[in-house]
Amino acid sequence: MKIFDLIKLPFNKNNPVTVQVLGICSCLAVTAQLKPAVVMALSVTVVVALANLIISLLRNTIPPRIRIIVQLVVVSTLVILVNQILMAFVYDVSKQLSVYVGLIITNCIVMGRLEAFAMSHKPMESLLDGIGNGLGYGVILVILGFVRELFGSGTLWGYPVMEKLGLYKIGYENNGFIIMAPMALILVGIIIWIQRSRNKDLCE
Amino acid sequence: MEYFNIFVKSIFIDNMIFAFFLGMCSYLAVSKTVKTSLGLGVAVTFVLLITVPVNYLIDKYLLSPGALAWISPSLASVDLSFLSLILFIAVIAAIVQIVEMVIEKYSPALYNALGIFLPLIAVNCAVLGGSLFMQQRGYANIGEVTCFALGSGIGWLLAIVGIAAIRERLRYSAIPPALKGVGITFIITGLMGIAFMSFMGIKL
Numbered sequence: 228m229k230i231f232d233l234i235k236l237p238f239n240k241n242n243p244v245t246v247q248v249l250g251i252c253s254c255l256a257v258t259a260q261l262k263p264a265v266v267m268a269l270s271v272t273v274v275v276a277l278a279n280l281i282i283s284l285l286r287n288t289i290p291p292r293i294r295i296i297v298q299l300v301v302v303s304t305l306v307i308l309v310n311q312i313l314m315a316f317v318y319d320v321s322k323q324l325s326v327y328v329g330l331i332i333t334n335c336i337v338m339g340r341l342e343a344f345a346m347s348h349k350p351m352e353s354l355l356d357g358i359g360n361g362l363g364y365g366v367i368l369v370i371l372g373f374v375r376e377l378f379g380s381g382t383l384w385g386y387p388v389m390e391k392l393g394l395y396k397i398g399y400e401n402n403g404f405i406i407m408a409p410m411a412l413i414l415v416g417i418i419i420w421i422q423r424s425r426n427k428d429l430c431e
Numbered sequence: 432m433e434y435f436n437i438f439v440k441s442i443f444i445d446n447m448i449f450a451f452f453l454g455m456c457s458y459l460a461v462s463k464t465v466k467t468s469l470g471l472g473v474a475v476t477f478v479l480l481i482t483v484p485v486n487y488l489i490d491k492y493l494l495s496p497g498a499l500a501w502i503s504p505s506l507a508s509v510d511l512s513f514l515s516l517i518l519f520i521a522v523i524a525a526i527v528q529i530v531e532m533v534i535e536k537y538s539p540a541l542y543n544a545l546g547i548f549l550p551l552i553a554v555n556c557a558v559l560g561g562s563l564f565m566q567q568r569g570y571a572n573i574g575e576v577t578c579f580a581l582g583s584g585i586g587w588l589l590a591i592v593g594i595a596a597i598r599e600r601l602r603y604s605a606i607p608p609a610l611k612g613v614g615i616t617f618i619i620t621g622l623m624g625i626a627f628m629s630f631m632g633i634k635l
Contacts, residue, residue, distance in 0.1 A: 245613075250456070251452065256451060329563050330560055332516060332520055408449060409624030410621065413617065419614040423608075423609035
C-alpha cells in the first residue's frame, strides 16, 4: 500500500465512522456544538497516532495472550495525559466533553486500528495510519458539529451567525430538536446514505 | 423509593444507548438476531452489576480526594483521582476475566451461550461509561450505585433486543440499496430514541 493512501483512504472509502462503523459513541455525543467536536477530533487523532506508533514499536515483544491489556495500558496512559492537558488549557470544553474523554480508551477506533494495523506494520506506517484514521473520524465530527450547531442553536463556534444574518427578524426559528440525541443518529444515517449512493461499491 | 427512582430513571430516561450513545459499536455489530443480542445484553448487565459497585468502592476508599484518610490521618491530603481511568479499566478487564473463568467452571451451558461476547465486554464503552457516570453523579451509597448499574444494564438490554427484533423484520422490506444495513439501523435507532424521549421528566 502506498504511503499516501494511508492518509487518504480513511477520508472516504475506508472512513472509520461511516464504513468501518467504529467509534460511534463519542461521535454522536460530543457534536451538539462545533468547538467540543473539534477538540474531541484532535484528542482522538493524537491518541490513535501515538498509540499506533508505540504499539507498533513494541509489537515484537508483546506476548499475544496479554496483548489486549498491554494495549489498554498504553491507551489509558495517553488518554490520561490528554485529559490532564485539556483540563489545564481548555477547562470549559473539557467539562462539556465530560466522560467522553475518558471513553477514548474504549473507543473502538483506537483498539480497532491497534489490532488491525499496528500489530502487523512498521512504526512509520502505523503512525500515518493513526493520523489518517483520526482525521477521517474528525471530518465526520466536524460535519455533524457544524450542522447541529448551525441549525440547532443558530451559532458557529459560539458566534451568532443566524442573528447577524437577520433571519430571526423575518420569522426564522432554531430547530431545537436537532441538538437532541436522536437527531444525531438520524444525521449519521443520512451521511451514510449520501456517501453510499455516491460509492456504489460500499453498499451491502 | 429513591432506589426505585434511580433504577427506573437509568432504564428509560438516562438510557445508555438512546441518551448517551454508549456501547454503540457492539450494539450495531451484534444486533442481527434476537437470540445473540439477548445473550450480549445479559452479559453486559451482569458485568455492569459487578464492576460499577467495585469501582465505587475503589473510588470512595482509594482515589477521591482525602479518601486515604482511613489508613492514616497523614494521608488525608492525597488526591489520586487522576488515576481513576487506568484503575477502572484494569478492574473491568480483570473482573471480565474472572467472571469468564467462574462461569466456565460452574455453568458451562451459560458459558457456551455467552462465549465470544464475554471477552469483548472489557472494551464495551457502556461498561466503562457506567463507572465514569457513577463517579461523576456522586451517588450517596452503594445501594444507589447498584440500582444504577442494574438499571443501565437492563436499559441497554432493552435497546439491543428491540433493534434486533426490528432488524429481523427489515430483511424483508424494500429499502434503498444505499441505505441498507448500517444506514437504516442508525435512522431506526434515532426513531426509537425519539420514542424513549417521551419518558423524560418522569419522577417516581
